[in-house]
Amino acid sequence: MRPGTVVSLVLRPRTDDKRWAAVRSSAPALVVASGWSVDAGGAARASLRSVGARGGSARITVPAKAPDVAGAARVAFTLDITVTPPTREG
Helix, strand or coil: CCCCCEEEEEECCCCCCCEECCCEECCCCCEEEEEEEECCCCCEEEEEEECCCCCEEEEEEEEEECCCCCCCCEEEEEEEEEECCCCCCC
């Protein structure tokens, strides 16, 4: 992915009783997650935007949790993104 690129992440509703909880970026200086929403049917959406002009990698994680069960949500989806800066000529 190049700096300034925006990717839409769409997750289908889960078949178990768990719901998508939130989207997180391991490197918000490289990839910012925004616009998180879960619709009534259980599908989740987020926008992932690469920022800055430097390269690197980020791990995007989305946990899932049953709404009526106590405890922390567990990661159910992982996406690894590599940000590649534009090459310089000269």
